[in-house]
Amino acid sequence: MNTIISVNQLKKSFDEKQVVKEISFAVKKGEILCLLGPNGAGKSTTINMLCGILDYDGGDMRYQGKNIKDCLNQFKRNLGVVPQDLAIYEDLSAEQNVRFFASLYGLKGRVLEEKVNKALDFSGLLERKKDKAKTFSGGMKRRLNIACAIAHEPELLIMDEPTVGIDPQSRNHILSSIKKLSQHGMTILYTTHYMEEVEEISTRILIMDSGTIIAEGTKESLKEDIFDERQFIMEIEEDNNLNVDEFYKIEGIKKVEKKAQTLTITTLKNIENLDKIIAMVIASKSKILNLFCRTASLENVFLRLTGKSLRD
Template sequence: MKVLELKNLTKKFADFIAVDNISLSITEGEIFGFLGANGAGKSTTINMIAGLLRSNDGEINILGKNTIKNSRFAKMNIGVVPQDLAIYEDLTAYENVKFFAGLYGLRGSILHERVIEALEFVGLSDKHKSHPKNFSGGMKRRLNIACAIAHRPKLIIMDEPTVGIDPQSRNYILTSVRKLNEMGCTIIYTSHYMEEVEEICSRIAIIDHGKIIAEGTKGQLKAIITDTKDIWIEIKSTENIDVNKIKDINGVKAVQFEENLMKINSETGVNNLNKIIQYLINSDIEISSMEEKEPNLETVFLTLTGRNLRD
């Protein structure tokens, strides 16, 4: 069953086309990764799916029903975990979840049961009388999730649910995503942490300049760039490196840095490693280690868009 279907979806802001005639479908039981750098059109698309923005053209269907003609049905079947925390710090955890669940029409004993259920799911049952202004960042993120799932939606949109939290809280949330999926929820997951998407998503779409430029499983996306390889070089300092001179070396497609780790994506058929090393030596840059790697999802994104996901 198709839980979500987008048909020729378009959104313009004056003369700027933020989302450009995109179509995709997500079937029941998927954890669907939706990737795009800042300004690519990802957030605009998510906001249209969630009913926060109206499209200029195209169609959005939830469980086979048009969201404009069946807005209440769509609302009842979508849960949104926004990047910016949507909780009230002066209300208790229980009162927060109760407020948001009440917006979906839940009342009385059913409302109470669903609030308790949601808080238990995110591990905050013992904090139901506490105020989130006293919570850690990870606990606030978990409460944010509870507010989005109490009405038991079929489709959950999770927009950067682990941003700015510690590794332990991140692992807890990723485990929660898997559990929600096992319970029958279909999930759209966005993150600037590529390793999260690679770990939990069954299928992925990459959007750039308002268009979906690639879609498929991790294996299918990686197969797009079988003609490239990754060279990871750990160096003592990046201070004297001229990135443009490395990019000018034949076969080099992209260069990025993570602290003192230089990641070079290069064509597989070009023997250019000696030239790269020679450039570093001539620039008095000390090499600590070097390794060739198979392309990962981050390499796919960088190769297709020319940008890092965090740009």
């Protein structure tokens, strides 16, 4: 995959406090890269430096291999930004808002009108295009914010927590729109502290905490790398012969718990022992009613890496 952006040893302090600590990462063409971290982790500061809103104290950022400072205009033409705070004009209609932002990129005439309508349609606001932004719900304003950022069809779209404080319907609309934009070839850098969003849309994840990137990978690889165990949960119809201690004789078993009809077995992930576990349950003349395997969630990954829950 081609690298569009590379960030190297980037750092930033506010009043002696270092809030971004020499971070390095790449954004690759076509990916939905999620920057995940709790409040105050340094996500917005990083994004704002990338967009040129904030100066940085050290390190550099490259676009297509060139220092962004040396190709700022080219970079900005190919960039769309959805800021954390709404950047729309309340007294203008949806259409006027999108037209204004798209025209800043030099679009005009019929092409401009086509792209404005396309962005509004994409954001589910075409039917309300003549209405003023101030008449919109919070979720619709967020969608308008996105329409303003995508009308010029940027190569890279940076979104800073675009779903904060909105209704589930608009949130779902935004998440499915992001997946569609990605399918159409747009590269997306998305910051959030919502784990579920990362599960749903990310193709790669950077986990950030206290100004540092503490882990990087796909959701599958992060779970795989950090957890060496899995759990088998069995619902059983018991015949009273099941001896929990017997399971510890099987290689890889770490913990066995039985509560009422539920048997929970924690085992090392890289040891193939399910056949032996099932054989032992059957030998006890207990009937297996249901069986499923539980693997780690991103929430577990975050907790293991930082010692705290993302919702703290």
